Amino acid sequence: MYPLLKPGDLVFIMPLIGEPHVGEIVAYKPPFLNIYIVHEIINVTPQGYITKGINNQEPDPWIVKRSWIKGFVPEIFGQPIVIPDLGYVISYIRGTNGYIYGIIFLSIIYVISEILDRNNIVMRNRKRRVEIPSSHIAMTFFVLSFFTFIIFFIPHAIYGTIVWNSVLGAPSVPVVLSPNLGAVPPNTYIPVIYNVHVSEHIIPLVVLYTRNPYLSPPNIYVLSNSTKVTFLLNTSSKGLHSITFGLAFIPEFLPPVVLEYLFQINSLLPFIVEGIEVSSVISLIVYLVTKFVENNII
Incomplete structure (x- = not known):
């Protein structure tokens, strides 16, 4: 949305009033992405909304459902209400x-x-x-x-249900960690990737996850910079499958083995114990x- 919205700007989002319309800047979160997108509506279809960043050549590669939209960006004299660069400060403090x-x-x-x-x-x-x-x-x-x-x-933790459908003929390619992994080939292993954006830290971050028979341990346990955390998914037999999964990142103020043990007892325990420490x-x-x-x- 540059130059209307610049990187680092803190954008004000208001609840929707009525139905979204063409020309309105909305904030939405696709279920397959772990980020919010702030783009302008350029068209309305029976299936949903077509959105695009004002500086992008092409619209977003999906139809935005009404349920994805969390709010709109209010404007004064055609300019969105923002606080410049405050987003950088908040991101650093977090x-x-x-x-x-x-x-x-x-x-x-x-x-x-x-x-x-x-x-x-x-x-x-x-x-x-x-x-x-x-x-x-x-x-x-x-x-x-x-x-x-x-x-x-606590916001650096992810909890929820992961669903996938093991189907013959589905491509055997890596998938991004999301609530719905889509169609995957049965009885094989495919990489499941989660992109971690970590600024340079004094204390490294420990990767914690809930153990289950379908996801193998990650390729890395301690993070010191931005990277990809990769699991191997056992797609199992044909049909629809689901698991309850938790993934968290916490500073290494305690040995990783201790944090892992606490996480398996209760996913909040590592945060509570380190908070007390x-x-x-x-x-x-x-x-x-x-x-x-x-x-x-x-």
């Missing part, structure tokens, strides 16, 4: 680096404010004030850090710093 730097930044701001506040107290003839115990401050940071960790990393370290640092401030060591 990564491991952003989470770590964000917590460090907030901690530094807090320490500076404590020092300045202490100096102001001295300059005001040491007037008495109500002190907040260091343990309370540390506990507040623990709770905030824990929920921040959960909110940032990270939050405990942060709250301990905050506690020590506030103790130093209280004792005028800083």
Whole structure:
């Protein structure tokens, strides 16, 4: 949609009012893709909607169903409502680096404010004030850090049902991981690929998945950059098949074998345990710093 919508822009999406129409910019999510697409409707057919990016030569290679459309982009004087470049900031914060730097930044701001506040107290003839115990401050940071960790990393997990149809004559080609893998040849193995877009991380990401008899282990267990995670699907006999599958990516704050064990017990356990671990370290640092401030060591 460039130059109307630029990479990194945060786009406002509103719920649909009535039926989509030609010329309207809509946000939709195909069931076979793990991304949202924001394109303009150029035609309406009985089967659905034809969409196209304004800078693309060809329309999108599928008919957009009404159920795919999540909303439309509101416009003012023909211009969509966006916040330039804010998307880059949000994307960075959601990564491991952003989470770590964000917590460090907030901690530094807090320490500076404590020092300045202490100096102001001295300059005001040491007037008495109500002190907040260091343990309370540390506990507040623990709770905030824990929920921040959960909110940032839970969206990196995928859970749901995968369906495929084993049919004679179907092409034996790699498929992209999606809720519907389509038609595949029976009684063979085909690669199932999931593209992982990972910015450079201080801490690598561990790949966790639910074990089942149809999908073999992935080709890689620890990610340090963008790559393809590949499973082998046992297509089984002719007919329709389905499995419940979970896939998650979590920072390597614990050994992968421990995270894998926790994931098999409950898919939320690795996030909870690592959240407690990270939050405990942060709250301990905050506690020590506030103790130093209280004792005028800083």
